[in-house]
Amino acid sequence: MxxxxxxxxxxxxxxxxxxxxxxxxxxxxxxxxxxxxxxxxxxxxxxxxxxxxxxxxxxxxxxxxxxxxxxxxxxxxxxxxxxxxxxxxxxxxxxxxxxxxxxxxxxxxxxxxxxxxxxxYSMFLTLEAASLVGIFSSVLAAHRDGSIHRPFFLTDWLLERNYDPMPFFLGAGALLGILLVVWMLSRSSAKRTLLDPALLIAMIVALFLFLPDGKLRQLSAFAGGAGGSEKDKKEQQHHGGQGGKGEEKQDQGQNQDPNPSSGEGRKSFPVAVVSLHDDYQPPYGTFYFRQDTLSNYNGRRLVRDASGKLDTDVGMPFPAEPIEVPLRDRADVAKGGKERLAHRLRTTVALMTPHSKPFGLIDVAKLEPAPNPDAKRFERAYKVESIVLDADFGTLLNRSLGSENWTPEMWHHYTDVPEDGRYREIAEQAKLLLPAHLRGIPIAQALAIKFWMDKNTTYNLNVPQVDEDADPVASFLFGDRNGYCVHLAHSAVYLFRTLGVPARVSVGYAVGSRQRGDGSTILIRNGDAHAWPEVYVRDLGWVVLDITPEKVITPPQEEKVDQDLQRMLGEMARQTPGSPKEENPPAGDGDLRKALAEALQGLSKAMVPVILFTLLALYLMKFWRRMEPRFCSPSRLPVASYRATLDSLADLGFYRDYGTSREAFAKRLAPQAPEMVDLTNLHMQAALGAAVPKVGREKYLALSAAVARQAGQGIQWWRRVLGVLHPLSWWKVS
Amino acid sequence: MDPSTTPAPHPLTPAAEVARVLGSRLRAAIKGRDEVINLILTALFADGHVLLEDYPGSGKTTLAKALGESITDPNGNHIAAFRRVQFTPDLLPSDITGVSIFDPPTGRFEFRPGPIFAHVLLADEINRTSPKVQSAMLESMAEKQVTVDNVTYPLDQLFFVIATQNPRDLAGTYPLPVAQLDRFLFKINMDYIDRESEVEVLNTRRERRSAPSGRLVSRDEVIVARQLIEQYVYVHPLINHCLVDTARNLRSHKKVLQGLSTRSLVLMIPALQSMAMLAGRDYVSPQDIHYLAPYVFGHRLVIAPGAGDMKKVVHECLAEPLEHLTRMTLAGQSPVPAPPADNFPAGPVN
Incomplete structure (x- = not known):
């Protein structure tokens, strides 16, 4: 001890x-x-x-x-x-x-x-082991698809064959878990229960089936737009997969719970290369690539507009032929060249990971197909013509908000907020930051809210995940105000709208202009995924008004872009396609995890009759053991009746412990059931004596019944019923 | 009752009667020592000897004397009922075996038997005497005979030794080696008796001074009882398996330096039979093994220094074979495991 x-x-x-x-x-x-x-x-x-x-x-x-x-x-x-x-x-x-x-x-x-x-109790060792295995496996599960820091040789051979490396990571986790369990069990000399291996197996199956699946659903729900609408299955896999998708990666990357994945542990990888056909410096210092937008307040949170009439500047498919995007206001600005507020800019986007929808430098005016320069390296490529802003905030101040063409319904759509007085309170508080003469100007008010949020929020990736159904704002804004871009963008939009500023949340990628260096290529990495608020400025369209908190607990990705890599990828993206390679290698399209899940599901279906049958067999066995003394041969009687008695005692929870003799067990029960002593003696005499005692069947049955009756006297009725129903109570009888 | 339906008396009944008489007389003489009395009777019926490890004044002389005096010898030869020998360092073998003395009238040497010629011999503090005396004593215990001047004199068939040694106060002693301890069937550690018994000892000191009246047991009855027990208490083959497995466990136990001899297992059988008879059974039960194992095996093992409690080691090694034996009783008709097939070489042997 x-x-x-x-x-x-x-x-x-x-x-x-x-x-x-x-x-x-x-x-x-x-x-x-x-x-x-x-x-x-x-x-x-x-x-x-x-x-x-x-x-x-x-x-x-x-x-x-x-x-x-x-x-x-x-x-x-x-x-x-x-x-x-x-x-x-x-x-x-x-x-x-x-x-x-x-x-x-x-x-x-x-x-x-x-x-x-x-x-x-040694049984709880299983619980301890299960906790450990759960932790380790879920941490390893976060490594799926090689999205995080890892030795690349571990998974590249799998990815090359189009296998999802996740099952292998999970397998490694499970193996580690088994080793742990072995260690834990071996450190105790206590006897094992049958439950241990069964629990272990169930746990591993559960890890395979439920944990990754749940993750996939979360990811894909975000990928298709916050509301979670239709998307094809391939997409889902890849979203869970290469994490190519924009903002959800940022939204969720850090939330992939078990994780070295967020913060310092995360390894970034490129998701796309954008080549600028012309030089351009965005006025706010960041290239924003919009992929999707959330503008419809559905009573709980912002979701994508489902009507298809609004937000027509996003949601296009990949271009098979040139697609013109209606940009009502900005197009005119680009045309009219008195003061240069915006101009057209052509870019080529080469995707390195699958995406569900195209994205482009804001604002996208036209999409055109482009040949894939290298099918081995790039998923696909397309050309984008954008109308980019040159105006900075100073020139915006004297402009009004919203479009002249908007109907009242559209106005309402873009200014709809939760009915909660606290937003108004904060908005009014923010307005006080402005000099008195500016307080009436809508854009100034919006800027005031931006400044207020910059001051009063903290950028922090380590906060609870934003659920797809939950409102990300209230708990953030009226709570500790720790959050990341999703919280910030949504909160800003709510506050803008509270003041009547038409606003929406856009999602996609944001790349600092410093990252571009002096080349004409912008490398977009998974960590660049972002969500930001936008307000509609008359004649200019949607203008980014991003929040940049002064206080930062977990800094966003700071890693410097490798300029050589950026240039090299840019050159690759510009190449004309060489010999056509198969776009989708047919070999090994099998998603191992999915196949496994299907197999396990089939197995679990098959398990139902097996379990029922087993249960029936167990009950039959129990019944037979209890009834045997009435039918068996006289020579068998001492064993059968004694065993039946032990079974009925087991139903009541009385078991002979390991190392206790039968006589000692009978003695323990003697105060309650004195007949047990006689029955035990008869049994022992028959088993170890020279001859079977000459006692009639009635005597055995009477003794057995008396013991069962007496032993059950002090026990609650429900406990006795449970004992009778227990199919395996006789298992431990010995 | 119809005589035809009256069950024939169990063949063990005479033995049980002897045990009952002896037990009740001993219990009347010694209070609070029922367990020791039981063990001593077990040893008596198993034809073994007992080593008591205790302190002075614990009632062992009273016990031995009561036992000796309860056994009469109507044939009345020279054998005494009870003798007590206090072993000292200067004791000589002839002091206990007896000597041949020259008888001038006949001109011959005549053997004068020593105290060893008794039914019950109390060898007090056996570890205080020299190895020479110890070995003479042990020959007589094992062979039931003494040899003086190359003449061998048989001891009585009943010959029963209760030896004692003091577990403390070991200065100037000759501790018995394991080989000699092996001659004793049991080694019993006696502890102080409980409070009630001790009070009763004081209360009943006057009555107990005179030998209790009532039925005595004759020497022949004890001899017959021994034979009956050997014959009629059934030892199931599984019991033997259990004993052998226990011995093998003990031999391979890492804290045991020297394991059990086969002889100790052989000696164990009559002890188990006697124990079963005393418990009113005509078969040996696992609990007999569980109960007797520490007494029979304990002093035959050499345990690594610092290994702790001997009893614990024995029970550790006993647990698994005993549990197996217990479980086998539910196994049905043929609980004896089949012996392994003989491994004759299949092909020609070069």
């Missing part, structure tokens, strides 16, 4: 758990939260060690842990949701406090009861 409790014995467990929790937390929280998560592991081991010796019921421990977790969640909910606390302490402080509290208590409240239970 003493040696088992020494720190050296526990050290491997502490290290393994710290590794697991560290991996998990690193993806979700800041360094501060990570530190407290690790502290939670140590505290959990200490607590479990000190509770181990005390006679505390496990159910109490679990209840207390659940209660503590509830209180923790309540406190952080209060802190984050209370704007007066946030403004008093500052959003970073509130964030740090709540993260530390949540992670520390979360780890403690889960791990300590698990550890304690596992030390009491």
């Amino acid at each position: 003493t040696s088992r409790n020494s720190i050296w014995w526990k050290l491997p467990g502490v290290v393994i758990w710290m590794t697991a929790v560290g991996l998990l937390a690193a993806g979700y929280t800041s360094g501060f939260g990570l530190f407290f998560a690790l502290l939670g592991v140590v505290a959990a081991f200490a607590l479990a060690g000190s509770l181990e010796a005390l006679p505390i019921r496990l159910s109490r421990v679990w209840l207390v842990a659940a209660g503590a977790m509830g209180i923790t969640i309540g406190i952080s909910w209060f802190l984050r949701g209370n704007s007066s606390v946030v403004s008093l302490l500052g959003s970073e402080v509130v964030y740090a406090i709540t993260e530390a509290e949540n992670w520390f208590m979360g780890v403690l409240c889960w791990l300590a009861p698990v550890l304690l239970s596992a030390r009491r």
Whole structure:
């Protein structure tokens, strides 16, 4: 006992758990939260060690842990949701406090009861193992499609053959998990239960089936526009896959829960190359490539306009032939050349990962097909003619908002906001930032809101994921104001609209103009995915009014673009197609994961009759064992009647423990069921004596019935019913 | 009752009666030692000897004396009922075996038997005497005979030794080596008796001073009981499997330096039979093994220093074979595992 409790014995467990929790937390929280998560592991081991010796019921421990977790969640909910606390302490402080509290208590409240239970009952070792396997596997699952930092040789051979590497990563996770389980089971000499392997298998199947699938659905839902409309299956896979899609990658990349994927651990990869046919510097310092836009407030959040009449500047298919995009106002500006506010710019986009819809430098006026310069390297290419803005904010101030051609319905569409007075409050507060003479000007008001948000929000990737159905704004704006582009863009649009400024959220990629360097090629990487707010300025159309918070907890991707790579890819994109290569290699199109899921689903369907049959067989077995003494031969009687009695005792929860003799078991039951002693003696005499005792069948049956009746007396009726229904109660009888 | 339906008395009944009489007399003489009494009776019926490890004044003389005095010998030869020998370092073998003395009238040497010629011999503090005396003592225990001047004199068939040694106060002793400990069937560690029993010892000191009246047991009855037990208490083959498996476990146990001899297993069988008879059974049950194993095996093992409790090691090695044996009782008609097939070489042997 003493040696088992020494720190050296526990050290491997502490290290393994710290590794697991560290991996998990690193993806979700800041360094501060990570530190407290690790502290939670140590505290959990200490607590479990000190509770181990005390006679505390496990159910109490679990209840207390659940209660503590509830209180923790309540406190952080209060802190984050209370704007007066946030403004008093500052959003970073509130964030740090709540993260530390949540992670520390979360780890403690889960791990300590698990550890304690596992030390009491070997069955709970499975739970401990399952937690570990779950953590490791989900972390590995985040590596699917090679979207994150990894040794490339691990998956490139799979990707080349068009296989999804995710099942292999998951397999590695599962293997790691099995090794862990073996370690955990071997460290205890306690006897194993049959449940362990079964649980383990179920867990691995669940990991394969549910975890990645759920992720895919989330990703693809975003990919098709926030509302989650129709999209083809191929697309879905690839969205989950190469993460080519624009904003959802940014939206969700950091939220791919288990993750080294966000923050510093993430490895970026190129998704597209854009060649400028002419030199251009955007006035706001960033190239915005719009792919989609969300403008329809559906009562909960902004979604894509489903009517097809609005937002006609997005949502085009890839061009098979030239497509003209109606740009009502801006086209005129580009034509009229008195003061240069905008001009036409031609670009070529070569996609390196699959996308569902084309994107282009704002605003796209025309799409034209282009040959794929290198089918091996690029998915497809197309030409874009954009009308790009030259005007900066200063020149916008004297302009009015919205289009002259807009109907009242359209106005309403672009200014519809939740009926919540708090937006108005913030908007009015923001307006106060303006000098008095500017407060009446709509564009100035919009700018005021931008400045207010720059000042009062914190850029932070480690915040809960934006659910596709949930409103990303209220909890952000009236809470701790920690968030990333999706939160910022939506909040800004709500606030703009509150003041009557027509606004919408656009999604796509944003590349800083410094990244372009001095070449004519812009390399777009997965990390450049972005969402931003836009307002409609008369004659100019939709103008980006992005929010750039002053306070940044997790900086967005800072990695410098490799200029050589950028130039090289640009040259490749400009090449004319060489010998035509097959666009879609037919070989190995099999998505291994999908095939596996189908196989497992088929298997689970087949399992139903198998399980039913097994159940029936078990009940039959149970029934036969109980009835056997009435029919068996006299020589078999001592064994059969004794076994039937043991079975009925098992139904009531009485089992002979390993190493206890039959006589000792009978003696234990004797106060309640004295006949058990006689029956045991008869049985033992028949089994180990020289001759079978000459006792009639009635005597055996009477003894057996008496024991069952007496033993059941002190037990509640429902417990007895459960025992009778238990198909496997006889399994452990020995 | 119709005589034809009256079941014939069980062949073990006389043995049980002897055990009952002896047990009740011993329990009357010694309070709070029922377990030791049971073990001593077991050893008596199993024809083995007992080593008590205890402290002075724990009632072992009383016990041995009560046992000796409960066994009469109507044929009345020279064998005493009970003898007690206090072993000291200067004791000589002849002090216990007896000596041949020259008898002038006949002109011959005549053998004068020593205290060893008794039904029940209490060898007090056997580890205090020299190895020479110990070995003479042990020959008599194993062979039931003494040899003086090259003449061998048989001891009585009943000959039963209760030896004692003090577990502490070991200065100037000659501890018995394992080979000699092997001669004892049981080694019993006695502890202080419980409070109620001790009070009762004080309360009943006067009554217990005089030997209890009532039925005695004759020497022949004990001998017959031994034979009956050997014959009629059934030892299932599974019991033997269990014993062998336990011994093998013990031999391979990493804390055991020297394992069990085969002889100790052979000696175990009559002990188990006696135990079963005392428990009123005519078959050996797993719980007999569980109960007796530490007493029979404990002093025959050499355990690595610091390994801790001997009893724990024995029970560790016993658990699995015993559980197997217990489970086999539910296995049905032929619980005896088939012996492994003989491995004769299939082809020609070069």
